[in-house]
Amino acid sequence: MVSIHPQAIVHRRADLAKDVEVGPYSIIGENVVIGEGTKVGPHVIIEGWTIIGKNNHIYPGVIMGTEPQDKKFKGEKSFLIIGDNNIIREYATINRASGEEEKTKIGNNNMIMANVHIAHNCSIGNETALANLVALSGYVTIEDQVVLSGFAGMHQFIRVGELAMVGAFAKVGQDVLPYALVDGSPAKVYGLNRVGIKRANIPLQEEKELKRAFNLIYRSGLNLSQAKLKISE
16 A cells, blocks of 8 residues: 655645655645655655656655746646656756646656756656766757766757766767767767667677767768768768
């Protein structure tokens, strides 16, 4: 059965699966849905139209589903959708989307560390790691298996491609190619994310093809259109 601490406040219309745990002083709003096996620690606030999947662990002080920090927002119905098996550490803040029926989305098996901020309309894939104090502006897309190191900041509307790694304190103002390693303020590309590629067990031949494509784009002197033609040959 649901385990709700007597000092937690859970709206009577909130939909909690049978084995959800809610710690003391947490507040769960009217339109919240929480799936089986999810643990909500103490002092957590979950508001808005927030749908949380199975087997997530939400640590103390997390605030999610709150209104977006967007001047265009006029109180419309919008969502925060979170998948399964995510770890969301202390004091992370995750806003719901801006725009009628729009969504902020987080996939499965992600590690979101302490004090991370995920703004409105962001989309995070699966198996990512967002280290302490990472900040995502609105409309940022983080693809699968990305690693964002501590204090890294993402400008609004950018996309960080699959298996990319962003260094600590990086200021990322443009899209990051899949498999790339970027660092600095402003961020620059330094090469391929070789550690991530090895951990992902990408076959050696594919790794060689990635290296060839990277060299054509960044080190050949060709413009992007020319490099793309060479890559496709």
